[in-house]
Amino acid sequence: MTKFLLVILCFPSFIFGQIPNLPDIKSPSPSGFQNYSQQNFGNPNVKSNVPTPPSNYLARSASQIEAQNRKSMLEDFRRIEQEEKQNRELEKETREIQEFNAVYSLPSLAGKEGTKAYYDAFNKLSAMDAENYSLTEANFIVESAFYGNKQDFSQFKSGIEKTARQLLQKMKAEKLDTEDNTAKNIALFKYFSQDTKLKNGSTVTTHKAYKYDFNDPFGSKDYSKMFVSKLLKTGSGQCHSMPLLYLMLAEQMNTEAYLALAPNHSYIRFSDDDGEWKNIELTNGMFSLNTYLLESGYIKSEALQNKIYLSNLSKKELLAQVFSDLASGYIHKFGYDDFVDTVTSKALELNPNSTSAYMHKANTSKMRFEHTANGLGINPYDNKDLQRIKNYPFAVAQLRQVNQNVKNLDQLGYEYMPPEIYEGWLSSMRKEENRQQSEAIAQKLKEANDLKRKQQEALKKAQEQKQKSKDDPAYFKIDPSKL
Structure with missing residues (x-):
């Protein structure tokens, strides 16, 4: 049975404080500083090679830093916004899946005490050699x-x-x-x-x-x-x-x-x-x-032709019957859910003509469709009300599956007794x-x-007699006149 898991993504929180207004940095006045670069120490004829920085250099650097900070913050905001959007979409998708399953899937019985024993049994049977067990x-x-x-x-x-x-x-x-x-x-x-x-x-x-x-x-x-x-x-x-x-x-x-x-x-x-x-x-x-x-x-002629009746079951077909028995016990003890489908699919894999497996499959699909129809507020046994399922493609597909399973049984020659x-x-x-x-x-x-x-006794006696005659000592007649 497919299980949908809600994945909750956790993201780190970013706390941004208020950004203070940066003061204007004015260009210093040339007269405000002594130009030491032009002083001659020992040689008045040698000119200094140290360039004088532009007067607006510091202002320009501060402006670039501010722009980079703003750009980085905008990128962070966009990333967080995108992640939150993805979270919302994931949550919406999860809700839709849960709502879909609530309507279109049989409720899982996995939570009931004792079902695990059946899951274990299925795994053990599946591990067996179908030709030698x-x-x-x-x-x-x-x-x-x-x-x-x-x-x-x-x-x-x-x-x-x-x-x-x-x-x-x-x-x-x-x-x-x-x-x-x-x-x-x-x-x-x-x-x-x-x-x-x-x-x-x-x-x-x-x-x-x-x-x-x-x-x-x-x-x-x-x-x-x-x-x-x-x-x-x-x-x-x-x-x-x-x-x-x-x-x-x-x-x-x-x-x-x-x-x-x-x-x-x-x-x-x-x-x-x-x-x-x-x-x-x-x-x-x-x-x-x-x-x-x-x-x-x-017993129809089709049943004899398909060898579902009056024919020997092979070792593999007998194991298919064992899987059907497992499904029967599960149904009687717990009811129908997708596990029954899993077991009967295995049975049909071993014997495609297993009527017992097809019956379980047909009943499971019928129960699933009834659950869907009831969830949609449609009476599956009222032909007039049933026509409303045409507005629900998945419900239509389920009804077709029910009819197909019944058709499969009919084609095999099965008739309910x-x-x-x-x-x-x-x-x-x-x-x-x-x-x-x-x-x-x-x-x-x-x-x-x-x-x-x-x-067999006569043959055994003859063989024993023959063996005995071989084991007896041989006697030869002796003519006394020739001694």
């Missing part, structure tokens, strides 16, 4: 900012690492290939959707399947419900926190999985051993098909037909994984 750390930075940077990262990280180790240990105990990407994704899916027994040394604990939080799933009343830390603490979450936790665990297990988006929704995608993409719907513990997602009726429609669509995904299809997908993956495991 830890999602666990990036997400923690966002959530910790909401709590004033008072959360413990080492504790958060160690919890993620511990769960990842336990899942890999469980896979080994079940003789599953811990290097197989499909097997690791299935293990993660089961961890989220089924009660899972995990070993920690000699202790065995049962992790309860995560549940969908139907109470305030969008965090409208309590924004912390969007957080992974809340999911870990309570065992319930929604389509924002569950996929993020899945990806954090996948990151620790060196598992390839991706975040994908749908209207008001996010889910997990991974490629199986046959190269087919599978969708994991963590809110209901099911494998889903693209047809389920399209049933919402809010009301929360009640989303909840209805999400519930419809749990219908029996979809559940049966999900079970069929899970069974197919299990059978393929079992077959692969048997093949």
